[in-house]
Every structure is written in C-alpha cells, then in structure tokens.
Amino acid sequence: MPVRNKCCEQWLHGKFKGCGYKVTTGRQAILDILHKANKHLSAEDIYLKVHNIYPAAGLTTVYRTLEILEKMGMIYKFDFGDGRARYELSEGEKGENHHHHLVCTNCNQVVDYTDFIDKEVKLLKETERELSKKYNFSINNHLIQFYGLCEKCKSK
C-alpha cells in the first residue's frame, strides 16, 4: 500500500470514479512507478518494479491497468521496434507531456526532445488542418520519431 504521490490521490480517485473504475492498491502502485520513472518502461519493467513494493501484484494486472490508463489518456503507448510496447505518463488529460523521440536503431536508446517542438507544432497544426480537409479525417494525435545512431553506436 505504498502511495508516494499523496497530492494526486484525491484527483486520482475522482478521475477513476468518473470513469467507473475502482482505485486499487495495484493501480496506485503502477501509477506511482510511472510517476517516478523518467524512462520508457515496458509492461515487464513495470511489473518487476511493482512487484518489489507490492509482491502480490501480477503481470496481468499491469497489462490491464496500462490498458485503462491509455484509454483514459493518462499514459502514452509507444513502439520503438524492439518487440515490446513502452509506456510513458502523459501528465494529464491534455497531454502536457507531449514530445517526440530520437531512437537509436542499434542499442534502442530513446531520447525525448521538446526543444524544437515550437517550430514543429506550427507546421504540424497546418498539416493536420490540410490533411483533415483533403482526406476527411478528424485528426487527434500524431507520432514523430527520428531514427539513427546514438553517440556511442556511431563511433563503432
């Protein structure tokens, strides 16, 4: 029953109840792990960490919780090409933590970047608008990843 982010508990309860979900020990532990992690965790990564502080937890619950958290918009799910999904907190309903990725195709290291997003965002918005019109899509998200070799890998 370890809940680190006491501040969020009220908000969490409200958010979960609003969606018809119960706030359980396992779910709190998983959210806590995601809050403390600054990396892109796989389901198993999360399972192992949760298991440390709450040994009764099972991998199935991790998958189920991640599924509803994604559905609620609280986390993002990514595929970096290594055969397992990665998860990352979106920091709220509006995705305040939205960013893009730099992926090393050799060692799978992933770098978040937000530095150049301002310029990008302008063009993305425009592109979204034009694409929406032309193809009759209602666009509500995008994925941008750059692939290459990280510092270590390119020097080999």
Place this chain on the structure above:
Amino acid sequence: MPVRNKCCEQWLHGKFKGCGYKVTTGRQAILDILHKANKHLSAEDIYLKVHNIYPAAGLTTVYRTLEILEKMGMIYKFDFGDGRARYELSEGEKGENHHHHLVCTNCNQVVDYTDFIDKEVKLLKETERELSKKYNFSINNHLIQFYGLCEKCKSK
C-alpha cells in the same frame, strides 16, 4: 515462375548478387506482389498472394525475404498498431517513395500522403540537423504518422 516485372529482372539480379543473395522464384514472386500492391501488406497477405501464383511457397520464406529486402533498403516496415507488421516498396535505394501516413484508429485504414511533404521536408531537415548536433545522433530516417478517424468512422 511468374515474373511480371521483366524490366527489373536485370537490375534485380545485379542488386541481389551484389549483396550475395540468390535470385529465387519465391523472392521474385514476393517482389512482384509488392510491386503490384498499392496497399500496406502484412506478411500473411503477401504469403496468401504468393501462394496463389506459386503454391510451393511457404510463410517462412516470406518472412526471410522481407527481412533481407528491408536490410537492402528495398522495402519499408511499418507498425500501425494492429499487432502485425506491414510492408511497402521503397522504390529504390534512395527511398523515392518516402511518404507519411494517416491512420484511422477505429478501422485501421491507412492513407499515404505526399501532398504537404515539401513544406514538411524543409522543417524536418532543419530539425534533424539541430537534433543531430544537440544529442550527437546521426539521423538517417524518420517516421511521421497522424492518428484520427476516417470519414466513415467519424460519422458513427
């Protein structure tokens, strides 16, 4: 032994031999399917089509051929989130067929677009340059996908 793109055969032979690969009936059939397909095919899609014109072919060979074609830069491999990889011809070494995608999150329809790429390319190049410098990455590819609802799905 059905080879539709006779024109490419010479070039194909050279390209394969240059990489130390043999030109086999199965490989030709797979490349032929990819040439004629204007959609994003899964390994099984390709297997079924190949099987029609060359019944001896097996799924394993499809996977193996796709792997070397990707390594050679002749095809792109994509993940649109439905649990299976999709493949698409890159039309040559330099990837002349590079484009971006619009993905319907409801029915998984995928639309290629190149219309607005010119403007995008300019910014992408700049972003790549800055990211390369800042994070010491050598960038050689990118993935851009917009997610939303297609015409049919948004009207439900």
Place this chain on the structure above:
DNA sequence: TTTGCAAATGACAACCGTTTTCATTATGAA
C-alpha cells in the same frame, strides 16, 4: 551440359509478448 556445393527452402516446433479464462479476493456504496 553436367556437376558440386553453399545458399535457400518449407514443414514444423519453439518463442515470447500479450490476452483470455475462471475461481477467488478486494473495493466502495448502502
């Protein structure tokens, strides 16, 4: 053309991340 050998192949099994099943347990409203 024939030969010889390494590369390629196909049937099948194994792999592994994820999902489903089902009997048991925990949550939260009354």
Place this chain on the structure above:
DNA sequence: TTCATAATGAAAACGGTTGTCATTTGCAAA
C-alpha cells in the same frame, strides 16, 4: 458491517514471428 460487483492472480491460450533441420535449388565452375 454487508453485499454486489469490479478487480485480481495463476495458468492456459493466443498469434505473429523466429529457429531448426532435412531437402531442394541456384548458379559458378568444369
């Protein structure tokens, strides 16, 4: 505290992909 129901964990199932291995094929050399 009680109770209906949602959530859970263990285990099995699932499905796309990869590995194994005996057989076949491409193709260079003779």
